[in-house]
Amino acid sequence: xxxxxxxHQAKSGLPLLIVRGCATASSVDPLAEAERxxxxxxxxxxxLPETARVGVLGLGSGYHLDVLSREVKNQIIAFDSDPAxxxxxxxxxxxxxxxxxxxxxxxxxxxxxxxxxxDVRTFISNRIVLLRHKPSFLRDQRGLTTVGNWLTxxxxxxxxxxxQCRAExxxxxxxxxxxxxxxxxxxxxxxxxxVEAEVSEQRxxxxxxxxxxx
Amino acid sequence: MRILVVNLLRIGDIISTLPALxxxxxxxxxxxxDLLINSSFAHMVGVIGYVDRVLLFDRDxxxxxxxxxxxxxxxxxxxxxxxxxxxxxxxxxxxxNFTHNRLSGWLCGLIQAGDKHGLVFDGTGAVSxxxxxxxxxxxxxxxxxxxxxxxxxxxxxxxAGWSAEPSQTFFDSLLSETDRGRAECETLLRGALxxxxxxxxxxxxxxxxxxxxxxxxxxxxxxxxxxxxxxTVFVLGAPNEVKRIRMFxxxxxxxxxxxxxAIIPAVVSLEGAVSLLEESDILVTGDTSIKHLAxxxxxxxxxxxxxxxxxxxxxxxxxxxxIVSSKEPCAPCGHSxxxxxxxHLCAEGLPAELISELVIRRMQxxxxxxxxxxxxxxxxxxxxxxxxxxxxxxxxxPLPLFAELTDVNLASLLERTARCxxxxxQSGRFNEFNFGSAIRRAxxxxxxxxxxxxxxDLRHILSMHERELRHAEGLLQSLRLQIxxxxxxxxxxxxxxxxxxxxxxxxxxxxxxxVLSFASEALAAVVEDDRSAPFTRLRKMIDAIxxxxxxxxxxxxxxxxxxxxxxxxxxxxxxxxxx
Numbered sequence: 048x049x050x051x052x053x054x055h056q057a058k059s060g061l062p063l064l065i066v067r068g069c070a071t072a073s074s075v076d077p078l079a080e081a082e083r084x085x086x087x088x089x090x091x092x093x094x095l096p097e098t099a100r101v102g103v104l105g106l107g108s109g110y111h112l113d114v115l116s117r118e119v120k121n122q123i124i125a126f127d128s129d130p131a132x133x134x135x136x137x138x139x140x141x142x143x144x145x146x147x148x149x150x151x152x153x154x155x156x157x158x159x160x161x162x163x164x165x166d167v168r169t170f171i172s173n174r175i176v177l178l179r180h181k182p183s184f185l186r187d188q189r190g191l192t193t194v195g196n197w198l199t200x201x202x203x204x205x206x207x208x209x210x211q212c213r214a215e216x217x218x219x220x221x222x223x224x225x226x227x228x229x230x231x232x233x234x235x236x237x238x239x240x241x242v243e244a245e246v247s248e249q250r251x252x253x254x255x256x257x258x259x260x261x
Numbered sequence: 262m263r264i265l266v267v268n269l270l271r272i273g274d275i276i277s278t279l280p281a282l283x284x285x286x287x288x289x290x291x292x293x294x295d296l297l298i299n300s301s302f303a304h305m306v307g308v309i310g311y312v313d314r315v316l317l318f319d320r321d322x323x324x325x326x327x328x329x330x331x332x333x334x335x336x337x338x339x340x341x342x343x344x345x346x347x348x349x350x351x352x353x354x355x356x357x358n359f360t361h362n363r364l365s366g367w368l369c370g371l372i373q374a375g376d377k378h379g380l381v382f383d384g385t386g387a388v389s390x391x392x393x394x395x396x397x398x399x400x401x402x403x404x405x406x407x408x409x410x411x412x413x414x415x416x417x418x419x420x421a422g423w424s425a426e427p428s429q430t431f432f433d434s435l436l437s438e439t440d441r442g443r444a445e446c447e448t449l450l451r452g453a454l455x456x457x458x459x460x461x462x463x464x465x466x467x468x469x470x471x472x473x474x475x476x477x478x479x480x481x482x483x484x485x486x487x488x489x490x491x492x493t494v495f496v497l498g499a500p501n502e503v504k505r506i507r508m509f510x511x512x513x514x515x516x517x518x519x520x521x522x523a524i525i526p527a528v529v530s531l532e533g534a535v536s537l538l539e540e541s542d543i544l545v546t547g548d549t550s551i552k553h554l555a556x557x558x559x560x561x562x563x564x565x566x567x568x569x570x571x572x573x574x575x576x577x578x579x580x581x582x583x584i585v586s587s588k589e590p591c592a593p594c595g596h597s598x599x600x601x602x603x604x605h606l607c608a609e610g611l612p613a614e615l616i617s618e619l620v621i622r623r624m625q626x627x628x629x630x631x632x633x634x635x636x637x638x639x640x641x642x643x644x645x646x647x648x649x650x651x652x653x654x655x656x657x658x659p660l661p662l663f664a665e666l667t668d669v670n671l672a673s674l675l676e677r678t679a680r681c682x683x684x685x686x687q688s689g690r691f692n693e694f695n696f697g698s699a700i701r702r703a704x705x706x707x708x709x710x711x712x713x714x715x716x717x718d719l720r721h722i723l724s725m726h727e728r729e730l731r732h733a734e735g736l737l738q739s740l741r742l743q744i745x746x747x748x749x750x751x752x753x754x755x756x757x758x759x760x761x762x763x764x765x766x767x768x769x770x771x772x773x774x775x776v777l778s779f780a781s782e783a784l785a786a787v788v789e790d791d792r793s794a795p796f797t798r799l800r801k802m803i804d805a806i807x808x809x810x811x812x813x814x815x816x817x818x819x820x821x822x823x824x825x826x827x828x829x830x831x832x833x834x835x836x837x838x839x840x
Contacts, residue, residue, distance in 0.1 A: 090322075096343060174339035177332065200334045209335065231334060233327050246384035249338075251371055252345065254382075256337055258364035259324045 051131040054138075063108040064138065066131045069186045072108040080182075081110035085118060088178050092119050099174040100124065102198055104191045105183020106132055106149065109139055115178075116147045123147045124170055126198070127183065128154045128190030154193045161197055162208040171198065172212040201231045219244035233260050262292040265353045267369055267379070269299050269318055269360045272531075273553035273575065277413035278359050279311070279435040281420035286311040288421070295351070307439040308535050308554075318344065349373050356381075359416050361398055378419060393687035394419035397680070401574070403786055406593065407673050408680060408779065409573040413556075414656035422690035423655040423681055432579060432652075435557040438539065442532030446540055449495060449533075452525045457491025458624060461527070461538060461560070463546035464509060465502055470568030470600050471547045473608050475509055480613035481545065481620070482513055486522050488621055495527040495537060497551060503528050543624055545616065552577055561623050563616060567607045569596045572648055578657035581627030583619050584648045585611055615641045630709050635662055653705040656681055666711045668729075671722055672776040674710060678703050679815040683808065686815075700822030708828045716828050727820040729776045730813055736767050737780075737813070741806050744799065757795050764788050764802065780809050 053065045059076040073080035092101060092115075099121050103112065106127040116123060123146060127133070133151035143149075152161060161167060177198055184191050196202055200209035203222060210216045220239045233256045244250050264285060268278050275298055285294055293313050298305065300317035309315055319340065326337040349372060358369040358379030366380040366388065378391035380399065390396040398415045414423075453459055462482075466472050482494055494513075498506045506526045513524045527537060534551060538544060538558045545563045546552045548570035555562045556577040564570075564577045566586040571593055576584045586592060587607035594600065618641070622634050629635075629649045638647065648659030658677065664670050682699060685691035691699075711719065743763055747756045764784050771781040783805045790798060 099339075174336070174343075175333050176336065179331065195331065199330070199332065201330060206334065213335070233334070233337070236334070245386075248371065251367055251382075251384060252338060252341055254367045255341060255364055255371075256323070256327055258362075258367065259320065259337070260327050 052135040052138075061110070063110075064132070064135065066129060066135075066186055070182070071106070071132075071186060072110055072182055077108055077110045078113075081114045084111050084180065085114045089118075091176050091178065092121075095119070095121050095176065096174065097121065099176060100170050102126060102170065102175055102177045103180060104177065104195050104198075105180030105187075106139065107180050107183050109142055111180050112143055112147060116144050120146060122170075124150050124166070126150045126152055126191075126194050127187070128152045128194050129187045152190070152194050154190045158197055158204045158208075161194070162205070168208075168212050171200070171209050203231070206231055206236075215249055219247055219249055233257055262289055262355070263351060263353045264289065264292055264294045264355045264357065265297060265348065265351070265372065265374070266294065266312070267297045267356065267358045267360055267365055269297070269320070269362070269365050269368075272302060272305060272550035274359070274412070275302060275305060275309070276436075276550075276553040276557050277411075277575075277578075278416055279309070279557050280413055280432060281357075281359070281416040282309075282311040283431070283435060284417060284420040295353075297348070304531050307442070307532050308436045310435070310437040316348075345371050357419070358395075361395070392419045393684045396687075397684045403782060404680075405779070405782065406571055406573050408677050409571070410677070410681065411576065411578045411657045412574060413578045418656070418681075418684065422688060423685055432557075434539070434559050436535050436554065438536050439532045442530065442534075442536040445529045445533030446536035449525055449527055449529070449537060450540060452523055453493040453495075454491045454523045457493055458489050458543070459493045459495065459541040460485070460620070461495045461497055461541045461544045461546075463497045463544065463549050463551040464505065465498060466547040466549050466568075468568055470594065470605070470607075471549075471570055472605075473547060473565045473567060473611065474605070475505070477608065477611070477613050477616075478545075479509070479513060481616050482522070482524075483516065484613055484617035485620060488617070490521050492521075493523040493525065495525050495541065497527045497529070497534060497537070500528055543620055545620065548575070555579075556582065561627070563619050563623060565608075565611060565616070567592070567605075567611075568600070569594050569598070572646075572659050576648070576659055577650060580650055580652050580657075581623070581629070582650045583623055583629060584650070584659050585616065585619065586646045586648075587611060588644065588646060611645050612641075615645060615647075619647070629662070630660060630712070632712060635712070638662060651706065651709060653709065654678060654681070654699075654702045658706060660706070660710050664710050666714045666718060666722060668722060668726060669775045670710075671707075671726055672779065674706065675703070675726070675816050675819055676779045676812070678706075678819060679812040682815045683812050686811065696818055696822065700819060700826065703819055704823055704826040704828060707823060719828055720824050723820045723824045726776060727817055727824075729774055730817050730820070732774075733771060733777045733780055734810070734813055734817075736770060737806055737810055740764065740767050741803075741810070744802055744806070747799065754795075757799070760799070760802065761788060780813070783809055 051067050054062050055065050057063050057074050057077050061077055063074065063077050064071045101119060101121050101123045103123065103125040106125050112125055139149055197205045200206045207222045210220050210222065219241055221241055222239060236253065237257055240250055266278065266282060268275050295314045295316055296309065296312045297316045297318055300319045301321055303317055306315045323337045323340050326332045326340065353372065353374040355376040356369050356372050356374040358365050358381060361380050366382040369377060369379065370382045379395050381389050390399065394415050401409055462478055464475055464478055486492055496506050496510055506528060510524045510526050529537060535554060538555050538560045541560055543561050544555045547565050547567060552562060552564055556579045562577045562579065562582040564582065564584045566572050566576060566584050572584050572586055587610040589607045589610055592607045618638060622629060642663040647662040649662060651658050651660045682691055707719065740763055744760055747760050765788055768781045768784040768788060771777045787802045787805050790801065793801065
């Protein structure tokens with residue numbers, strides 16, 4: 048392992064990763080911290096349909112993924128953008144059940160590169176829930192925020208990809224109408240529909256969403 | 262048959278749907294009836310009867326996912342699509358939308374069903390109502406409050422119509438009790454005095470403008486303790502109101518009169534409130550969800566209608582309930598408006614003395630419209646408007662306790678009746694043969710409202726009214742002829758302008774008569790519409806005039822029929838109520 052990543056022992060006895068001197072989980076009891084994290088996000092993952100996918104931003108020391116994968120049987124992808132953790136990927140090897148996969152993202156390669164991967168395109172073509180592992184953001188705020196923005200589809204470039212991955216939308220929305228790199232809201236999206244899309248089920252569903260944010 | 266009823270508004274609106282739900286159940290005993298409500302009101306599920314399932318629309322979760330920039334843009338869309346797909350899997354035959362807002366209109370447009378009632382938008386955004394009562398609800402936004410029909414009755418009208426003789430017991434105890442509610446109530450009842458009356462007070466409202474004030478409630482209790490020596494007072498509230506309720510009860514305990522009373526804080530769930538209301542003798546409340554619950558229960562209600570509360574549209578709708586409101590010119594104020602007065606004048610205008618008199622008299626029985634009560638309460642006439650809910654005509658009609666026989670008051674009463682009959686005619690449920698019973702019921706209401714007037718005076722004013730209507734008939738006829746001539750050339754802006762000028766002129770002439778001013782409201786809407794295309798505008802004018810002519814024909818028939826009635830046969834002692 049690179050010298051940037053070290054393994055320490057928490058007070059509870061469990062091992063945890065230290066990246067560039069920064070703990071990736073609680074140095075007291077990382078498992079208890081993971082349980083508390085799950086309690087907070089539990090409403091978002093309760094009663095998910097089988098086809099929904101769960102994305103987690105931040106690998107931490109993996110304890111939150113242990114808890115999440117125990118409670119949620121949907122496909123889970125954990126994203127991280129820290130090159131140091133990518134280099135220490137062995138530490139996570141064979142740790143999680145089959146429905147959990149890890150994705151190391153090179154944010155410097157750009158959004159097009161991110162969305163060129165099949166697993167990412169498959170991920171966003173379904174209903175997704177996106178969860179944030181806060182301790183990871185303390186370690187790599189910029190990288191994980193960038194990946195988060197791409198996955199939420201709230202900027203023009205990533206919205207284009209999201210729409211392309213959803214077959215029912217690709218012919219209905221014209222992303223080129225939106226100029227600039229602003230983050231999009233549902234109201235912004237209302238300007239991008241093509242004329243022929245007005246009577247579509249998708250457009251009518253979005254009209255309901257527009258009423259909810261009015 | 263599978264029926265979906267949609268009501269995505271608040272507790273009071275859901276309760277207002279109960280009479281219609283009961284009617285659906287009676288008419289379709291074997292149908293699967295589901296009710297869709299917002300998930301934030303899931304705690305109401307236990308008290309709603311007549312349906313097989315209560316389904317929850319997770320509005321809050323969908324809304325949060327849209328607003329939070331950290332959530333995927335499509336998360337809300339996916340949640341919503343799952344909801345709609347889930348509803349479509351049920352295979353509903355009929356969808357009825359009691360919500361009447363754009364969100365529900367779009368939602369109901371996406372639910373597949375052969376038959377849809379209520380506000381529904383199709384794919385192109387075209388609106389349909391499915392029943393004239395829902396169209397009336399849409400139009401009622403612009404109607405003067407005194408002519409408005411209670412929402413609960415509009416929904417029931419859409420479910421069943423109002424042409425048949427109404428059953429007074431239909432509205433008895435529409436809520437279901439639960440074991441949990443019963444248990445909470447029994448805990449409270451242990452503190453009650455066994456041989457005295459039980460009164461429930463609801464101090465707080467969702468909007469401070471609607472509050473009467475804790476000091477006035479305390480003054481009320483002081484006065485009542487002198488009249489009812491063994492009074493039990495339950496002070497209702499939600500968990501976040503515990504401190505206020507405790508302070509209120511402690512202040513009352515500290516007074517001299519308290520030793521003969523039981524004053525009990527009642528912080529209970531909605532289910533507990535339902536059970537407590539059924540076990541108590543009277544409720545005094547502002548315009549709150551508790552008021553709506555009580556309207557659907559058997560407990561008599563004294564409603565303090567303050568701020569933006571609307572006596573006619575959303576007031577209590579149970580026979581014998583009393584609605585008190587201020588005579589301040591600014592009441593009722595707008596829903597979102599801040600009060601611009603130096604002090605809360607509409608609350609100050611309702612003295613505790615008046616409310617205590619109403620409580621005492623209402624607890625003697627439902628006949629508050631009887632002569633003895635009206636004469637005893639007449640000294641308060643300059644301070645407040647007091648209405649007593651009556652259902653002689655079918656829909657709830659808050660009858661003013663102190664109304665004088667004037668042409669305007671008569672016109673208002675007849676206009677209200679005519680609007681109901683007009684909607685029933687459009688729905689095909691009212692024809693010529695129904696006029697006899699409509700006139701008879703209107704005569705009962707006329708006598709109840711103007712109990713002190715002689716038959717001669719009543720007949721005289723009715724005949725004057727008919728004369729005024731004949732004048733309006735001529736005006737509307739000439740306007741209609743002018744529009745008929747323009748129909749072929751509606752694209753000509755000059756001709757359209759001429760028609761609008763004629764509408765404005767007719768409107769002004771109608772406004773000159775206090776009796777005919779209601780007609781000018783309908784014309785105002787079409788005159789002020791400068792956004793619709795010329796053909797649409799012309800169509801709206803024709804529709805408005807047809808509606809006015811229909812109502813006018815109805816009022817003329819009512820006047821003629823009423824002139825032949827013998828009013829003295831309807832005595833005030835025959836007025837019935839629930840308790």
